[in-house]
Amino acid sequence: MHPGPVSSSPGWDGLTTPDGHDLLGRIAALRAAGDAPDLVNQRLRKDGADPELLAAALTVAGLRDRAAPKFGANAPDMLFTQAGLEQASRAHVAELHAARFASCKAVADLGCGLGAESLAFLRAGKRVRAVELDPLTARFAEHNLAVEARGLAAAGGSPEFDVLVGDATVVGAGDADAVFLDPARRTAGHRDTRRLASSDDYSPTLDFAFRAARSAVAGGVKLGPGLDRELIPSDAEAQWVSVDGQVVEMGLWFGEAARAGVGRSATLVSHDDGPLAAPTVHELRAATDAPDAEARELGEYLFEPDGAVIRARLIGLLAKELGAGMLREGIAYLTADRPAHTPFAQAFRVIEELPAREKDLKRALAARGIGRLEIKKRGVDVDPAALRTRMRLKGPHSATLILSRSANRHVALLAERC
Structure with a gap:
């Protein structure tokens, strides 16, 4: 059974409306003035705020605080769900993904979630076709991409993007020459999701993800670092990424996104000067698995x-x-x-x-x-x-x-x- 669209909790649908934007702005102003969340809640309820919309807005305000290390300076203007934030790529890792598509003009982000990769593709000057199955998550992604696009346009860029609601296997990549997929590896929902035990339950399936990635000029598939190695295709570059000592993902790269002569790579991203600073990136790479060294006596x-x-x-x-x-x-x-x-x-x-x-x-x-x-x-x-x-x-x-x-x-x- 594959995760599908889920109904949002009361109030969440209103966050992308003018009333929702206004309420989020009022919450931010009160918190900036030093009011605690409980006091903010009391004041806005007294002012007649809709209780369900207010509860959702207060949750998003808290998620914005947690999102800064992943999304940087734009986090205070973005929309998040708990599950979406937990599963989103860190901005610096998403930028490594975007660099794989340097030779391409347009990227289809099939299963875009809240838009972490799509944001990086926009910043890299790509036209973005973002597809998301869950309607609420898609609306949040569209909002987040619009925030990024306004900043890029103000700096003289010409960002282009579309966010489409639907099944990636049906909507497809359109005319994009690059494809990126992040198959859902957790149960459907906006919070308290659990990891799927079998790769057979990923959505879209691994078979579809690999076919879509191979069909493009350049293709990438983001997966968990513990994926069974027997499932790694022989024609892909497999890259494991760790951030500040924690292994966060395995990426499989096809076509022009894969590097000649590289079958295995370990990429280390370190934020030595803080989570918001530019990271240091180191990489170890080889054509295949390296034979282990021989065992020896304990040294110093x-x-x-x-x-x-x-x-x-x-x-x-x-x-x-x-x-x-x-x-x-x-x-x-x-x-x-x-x-x-x-x-x-x-x-x-x-x-x-x-x-x-x-x-x-x-x-x-x-x-x-x-x-x-x-x-x-x-x-x-x-x-x-x-x-x-x-x-x-x-x-x-x-x-x-x-x-x-x-x-x-x-x-x-x-x-x-x-």
Whole structure:
């Protein structure tokens, strides 16, 4: 069963009307003056605001605050649903998507949601054909694109876009020479949705998404990072993207959107100067999965690859760059005798190896006066939060404890971040 259009909660349909725009403006003004949400609610109810419209507008006002890291300066003027905001691409990631279509003039965003990608396509100078199955979400997307278009027009641009309500499999890409799809991977709704367990239930289906992407000059499909690798088409470039250490998506790229000789890539987006600042982007790429490095004895340094590197199966390539080996076959920790700086892994200096047996470990941590402990683990069945509680830590020092396996034994490594 595929998610379809859902009925909106009372009041939400009015947010795109003049009354809704006026109410959102009054809420913003009161909040800017320092009024708390409860007081804003009381004042506007007293002034005769429709209760259902007011409830929806107050929800959107709160979502606008949360949207700033994803949508930037335009967030205070945009419309959001809870589910739409949670599922939307971050602006900097959407811009990476848009860059894939540099050779194209028009992009069909089939399943545009609130319009995150369509906004990036507009900013890149593309004509946009946005298609959305849910009517309320489509109206919000049209509003959001209009906000962006006004800014671009004021700067001398000539933005062109259409937002069409309908099933992407029926409406199609029109005359667009590029196609982007973000199949729905959660149940239908505007809030409290849940993840679909099977890729067979995606809407539109993966088969349709792949056909549509292949039929264009350039095509892209955004999917979850945990997609079964057996479903990755052999003619696509598979790109895993992490933002500030969190793997957020896998993109599959076809035609001119795919890069020659690149079958696997891990792209790291880092906001070192804050979520609204321009990010730093690093990428590791290869033609195919990289063979893992050989396992070796524990060295003085340990490296934990970024999740995108692990998902892309490029650990062996990273190991070669670091002059490192695997701590143990099948476990994504690398070890080396020398320090190395890389954006693709967190680096730790191993201070000493502690007893792995819990009773002895507790005694060793107490003897070292460790009161604050970060626990990392791979290849062992341990709940870090529960273990930390059982350790009953006391003392002025802090450290990192790495629990894993080396050769055929469990190891507990006391370490410090490099």
